[in-house]
Amino acid sequence: REDGVVSMSPRGALSLPYGAAALKARLEGEGGKKGKRAGALREEMKGEFRRAYHQLDIPAFLTDANGRLDLYLSGGGFRGWGYMLMSRARVDPYPIPIINGYKGNKEEFRDTGSVMSAVSESDAKVFGVSKRRASQIPAVAVLVDVLTEALPMIKGIQFCQGGVREGFLFDKLPAEIRAQDPLVVATSPFAPTSSDSIIDLLQSALPKTSSPIASSQPPESFSPNLLHALGNLLFAHSRNPKETRSAAALHSTTTGILASVNSLTHTDRVLLALALTERWAGDLAPADEKFRERLRHCVTAKEGWWARYLGRVAAMIGDVYASGVVPETGWRIRLAAGWEAVAKKEQRDLLAVQVWCNEAEATVFREAVQEAGEQIEKLGKKKQREGAGGERVEVRMVS
Numbered sequence: 001r002e003d004g005v006v007s008m009s010p011r012g013a014l015s016l017p018y019g020a021a022a023l024k025a026r027l028e029g030e031g032g033k034k035g036k037r038a039g040a041l042r043e044e045m046k047g048e049f050r051r052a053y054h055q056l057d058i059p060a061f062l063t064d065a066n067g068r069l070d071l072y073l074s075g076g077g078f079r080g081w082g083y084m085l086m087s088r089a090r091v092d093p094y095p096i097p098i099i100n101g102y103k104g105n106k107e108e109f110r111d112t113g114s115v116m117s118a119v120s121e122s123d124a125k126v127f128g129v130s131k132r133r134a135s136q137i138p139a140v141a142v143l144v145d146v147l148t149e150a151l152p153m154i155k156g157i158q159f160c161q162g163g164v165r166e167g168f169l170f171d172k173l174p175a176e177i178r179a180q181d182p183l184v185v186a187t188s189p190f191a192p193t194s195s196d197s198i199i200d201l202l203q204s205a206l207p208k209t210s211s212p213i214a215s216s217q218p219p220e221s222f223s224p225n226l227l228h229a230l231g232n233l234l235f236a237h238s239r240n241p242k243e244t245r246s247a248a249a250l251h252s253t254t255t256g257i258l259a260s261v262n263s264l265t266h267t268d269r270v271l272l273a274l275a276l277t278e279r280w281a282g283d284l285a286p287a288d289e290k291f292r293e294r295l296r297h298c299v300t301a302k303e304g305w306w307a308r309y310l311g312r313v314a315a316m317i318g319d320v321y322a323s324g325v326v327p328e329t330g331w332r333i334r335l336a337a338g339w340e341a342v343a344k345k346e347q348r349d350l351l352a353v354q355v356w357c358n359e360a361e362a363t364v365f366r367e368a369v370q371e372a373g374e375q376i377e378k379l380g381k382k383k384q385r386e387g388a389g390g391e392r393v394e395v396r397m398v399s
Contacts, residue, residue, distance in 0.1 A: 008172075009056045016048055018079025024139035027262030042146050049150035058192060068155040076133060079138045083128030084115050084137065084157035095294040096254050099128060100161035101265040104152040110148040112141040161262055169354035181225045182270060192324025198317055199231035204335040205313040210360045211339040211349035215392060219303045221267050222310070227319050229268075230275055234314055235324045237280065247288045249276035250295075269306045270295045278311025302389030309379055309393070316355075316372035320365050332361045333369060342392070351380065351391045356398045370397065 014245045019159060027038060063069045073082070079099050085108060086094045096102070119137050126134070149153060162170075170178065170186055205223070235244045236257060246263060250256055253269035277284070283290060296304045313335070320332050334356040342350045355373060357366055373395035382395030 004173075004175030004177065006178070009058075011055055012056060013353050014052045015053060017115070018048075018143055018379070019075065020133075020136040020140050020143070021082070023143055026351065027139055031065070032037050038142075042142065045143075045146045046150040049147055053151060054323055064155070069154050070156040070158060071154045072158050072160050074160040077136055077143070078118070078158060079161075080129045080133035080136065081115070082141045083126060085109070086119070086128070087126045089295045090115065091294050093294070095298065096269060097127065097268050098161075098254065098259070098266075098269075099129060099159050100262055101269070102159045102266075104157045104263060106148060106154050106157065110144055112145050114330065116141055117174065127232060136263065138351075151321070158265075178304060181228075182261060182263040183229045184225050186258060187229040187236075190236040191232040192321075194321065194324060194326035195231050197326040198234055198321065198324070199228055200230055200321055201315060201317050201333070201335055202227050202310065205310065205337050206387055207337045207339055207351065209339065211351075211391075212341045213349045215310070216339075216349060218306050219273060220344075221299075221303055222306060226268060226271060226311075227389070229272060230310065230314065231272055233276055234318055235278060237276070243256040243283070245280035246277050246283050247285065249273065249280055250284065250288055250292055252276060255290055270298045271303060272308035274304060275311035275314065278308050279314040280306075281315065282311070300389060301387065303386065305388045309376065309390075312376045312379065314371065315375065316369060319368040330358065330361055332358050332365060349391060350395045351393045354398050355395060359399070373397070 018345075026041060073079075081195070082102055082104075085104055086096075086099070086102060096393045114306070116138065119134070129137075206218050206222065206227075231341060233249075233252070237248045240248050247279065248256060250273050253264070253273045256271070256313045258264070258269070299307075316333075330365050334352045338352055338354075340352050341347050351372075353376065355369060357369060362369075377393050380391060384390060385392065
């Protein structure tokens with residue numbers, strides 16, 4: 001999709017008669033999935049999937065350098081399979097109850113044996129899987145197994161909430177509306193008066209080049225639109241009682257103000273939640289602390305560290321511009337971040353963050369800036385960064 005124009009195959013869409021309910025009926029009518037005729041059905045499905053793939057003429061830009069591509073799945077049967085995978089995820093219990101945006105790798109997706117064992121060994125209801133969908137799991141397992149065998153180029157799986165109705169409505173929207181990022185649109189109602197200036201400050205706190213020694217840089221998941229959303233939400237919880245702001249921010253992307261937003265990846269939800277929690281000092285009750293730890297394990301250690309870093313930068317910005325208004329004249333702080341190589345026992349990378357304070361305005365907030373800078377530097381301490389994908393950090397006040 002570019003500028004709201006969706007590139008479609010000249011063939012449009014292809015329909016295959018292998019929905020969960022239809023496939024369940026065929027398998028039951030042909031002696032179960034282990035029957036002789038079931039083997040013929042699998043071969044039929046495999047051939048149809050391969051034929052459909054070639055007929056769609058997938059454009060090259062959707063594949064990676066090795067010719068592999070991601071598979072996006074919608075429909076109740078696949079969502080039921082996704083909820084089964086979530087119930088067996090490495091992070092247990094999985095902290096995000098939303099199937100839309102859940103991502104897995106091919107190996108997890110096609111591990112039908114483990115999923116079927118979990119279904120047969122437990123009578124407990126799996127969240128998100130109704131009794132009807134649970135009865136279709138064996139049929140979906142066959143579908144998943146055949147699909148991944150027929151299309152070995154699949155590398156990643158993403159589950160989607162939308163269906164034909166949503167696609168039809170999306171097609172009716174003007175191109176300029178379709179081009180908008182749902183994350184930016186959904187957070188715009190919460191944007192402070194000077195959101196553009198605040199977003200610029202957040203962006204200036206990220207280095208624009210790779211580090212000189214380890215070639216480190218912020219993860220690609222910290223896109224301009226994610227920073228835009230963070231800037232929009234910087235004051236969204238300011239009306240909460242002080243002791244609840246961090247917790248409200250932590251839950252904002254799963255059961256809070258962004259729970260209903262479509263088309264967000266779980267990575268987006270986690271990074272925003274972690275950053276917004278730090279924006280409000282990250283002071284959490286024990287139950288919420290456990291929830292935060294589970295969220296951290298849903299992303300890489302490096303992503304988690306950079307989310308905390310940006311959150312503490314956001315806290316500094318929030319302390320300086322407490323109302324969310326940046327005066328057109330009389331700026332208060334400016335930020336710049338870059339890499340340096342420092343030599344102690346060995347050459348190491350250092351993330352140097354420079355903070356300029358406007359001397360004419362600094363008497364009121366300089367102390368708050370210094371305290372916020374100390375909190376940012378703490379993330380660069382050995383205990384905080386090692387094993388957490390972090391960096392050494394030094395905050396310098398520039399007069």
